[in-house]
Amino acid sequence: MKFGGIWRKAGAWAAASALASGAAWANPQPWQLNLTSGVTDTSRQVYGLHMLAFWVCVGIGVVVFGAMIVAMVRFRKSKGAVAETWSHNTKLELVWTVIPVLILISLAWPATRTMIRMTDTSGADMTVKITAYQWKWRYDYVDYQGKPVNRVGFISKLDSENDRVRQLGSGLDPWSLKSADGFDDYLLNVDHPLVLPAGVKVRFVITADDVIHAWWVPQLGWKQDAIPGIVNSQWTQIDEPGIYRGQCAELCGQDHGFMPIVVKAVPKAEFEQWLTAQEAASAVDQAAHTAQTNVPTPAGRG
Numbered sequence: 001m002k003f004g005g006i007w008r009k010a011g012a013w014a015a016a017s018a019l020a021s022g023a024a025w026a027n028p029q030p031w032q033l034n035l036t037s038g039v040t041d042t043s044r045q046v047y048g049l050h051m052l053a054f055w056v057c058v059g060i061g062v063v064v065f066g067a068m069i070v071a072m073v074r075f076r077k078s079k080g081a082v083a084e085t086w087s088h089n090t091k092l093e094l095v096w097t098v099i100p101v102l103i104l105i106s107l108a109w110p111a112t113r114t115m116i117r118m119t120d121t122s123g124a125d126m127t128v129k130i131t132a133y134q135w136k137w138r139y140d141y142v143d144y145q146g147k148p149v150n151r152v153g154f155i156s157k158l159d160s161e162n163d164r165v166r167q168l169g170s171g172l173d174p175w176s177l178k179s180a181d182g183f184d185d186y187l188l189n190v191d192h193p194l195v196l197p198a199g200v201k202v203r204f205v206i207t208a209d210d211v212i213h214a215w216w217v218p219q220l221g222w223k224q225d226a227i228p229g230i231v232n233s234q235w236t237q238i239d240e241p242g243i244y245r246g247q248c249a250e251l252c253g254q255d256h257g258f259m260p261i262v263v264k265a266v267p268k269a270e271f272e273q274w275l276t277a278q279e280a281a282s283a284v285d286q287a288a289h290t291a292q293t294n295v296p297t298p299a300g301r302g
């Protein structure tokens, strides 16, 4: 009952601070020191937990260092202070054991609730398979609203302009690269973003085909290791359309710093149009491929 109250207060406080700061942080900012509150319900919960733990630590720091400074100033030797000789005090020891236990429980309780919620991928309306490679990502759309998606998948890698600029001795200016909204997107832009519908629960199944990578978009509030031979799952539900950027978060080799992630969240109707167009294009490709492989072998050969 008591913890529920604490959690509700922390949640309300977190939601208020998220509203105040969320919009300004759609892109990473220079000197952005704090965690972002992100663009999903879970990312805001994670941010709330982070701030709750932060302020608990600040409170403990103030009390502990305050008591230390008062003791050092008021009871210093030059003022004639003489050290006490007792070594145990059961009441005091009980207090300094029980209080930290209560603090830890009050932090662990909401954190566990959020963790449980974050791992529950059930009830998703869509599945995307993410495969990591040195040094790019592959996205395959598996199903949408209970129906399998027909062969929609693509590789997403550092865009060609970024790739040209990053070459040693290219002589090109990294600051000349800007996204449509004026953001300096050097090393943060890809050729094909992962297109997702806003307001839809999306399940990700994440793996890798060579070494361990990690798929990380800070605005979504989690990162997930992509491990060869293992399929990890995660989910997200992005509130608002927008561009959300991330990077590989597990040192995976020479070009680890050059495999960014861009998620493009679009309104649901726009996403459905996009998906239908992708499916149609893939069907045409498939038909052309079948026609090519079915060309009859000329008589008298083979």
Ligand SMILES: [Cu+2]
Residues within 6 Å of the ligand: 132, 133, 135, 212, 213, 214, 248, 249, 250, 251, 252, 256, 259
């Ligand atoms: Cu990687």
